[in-house]
Amino acid sequence: MGQYVVFKSHQQLFALPVEIVKRVIETEKFISLPEVPDYILGVYEYQEQMLPIVDLCKKLYNNFSPVTVDSKVILSQWKGRTMGIFVEEIIGIIVLQETDYAKDLDKAALKHPYISKFLKMENEEVVIDLNLNYLFNDEQEAEIVESLEAAPAESGKEENTEDAAEL
Template identity: 25%
Template sequence: MRQVVVFGLGKELYGIDIFDLQEIIRMMEITHIPRAPHFIEGVINLRGRIIPVIDLKKRFGLADGEITRDSRIIVVNIDETTAGLIVDYVTEVAALEEEDLEKPPEALTIDARFIHGLAKMGDNIVILIKTSEILNVAEKDQLKNFSKEDTYEKAEGN
């Protein structure tokens, strides 16, 4: 059995493994960083920690949506870097049985390495994503630069 947090981006449902999750928070003020990669919305101050925030819709090439009262930031670990993922809404934590899981079709896996599989939940299909594969190696390096606590000191030359 696998537990996943199920969330929505537009009309589609996605899920991430509960073990990749740190917490789910309401939308908060995001500080936009000039010349940041297109998918990094900015950074937030989460209890004294600077956390980069990724707009998953932009990252996945989906139509931009507006931030609503249901929008959330899912705080996750991406290869030892903490990041926030903007999602339209969170529905539940679901327990999935192995027989409900399927590998993605071969045609999808070429351009969507982040898709771990597909899960059947009643009449719905949940696209399971691997947080470690949301970004490529170069993008992960960019993300690390946004979350380093000593970035300010390096910029100042101290």
């Protein structure tokens, strides 16, 4: 059992351990970058750093997340950096139970490295625990890092007047 930030993307429930989540922000304004993969929505300035914002739905399901009043960005630790994950909706911070489902998927060769484990909510809904360190292959990771290095510094940043919600 552990505490997780549970969220929805492509009508699937996902979770990140609360230990790696820095903050949840409400914004859909990002600095657009040329020549980046389409799942990178752009970068966002946070505490004088430019953070990549990844549309999880586009990355995993090849469909852009719908932008609604429930859309949020989860700022999380990723390989010694911070990354934003654009999601459809935050469900909440929930204590979840581990399952043995990952073993069955391993046997069927259906489990991806970014699936850390499967968890269950009290209502028996299954939640995928994401391992962000394995969400991208080496080439994709290099593209993200390069896009950050090419991102404009504070000049030309998109002004964001929306309030951020702390966890």
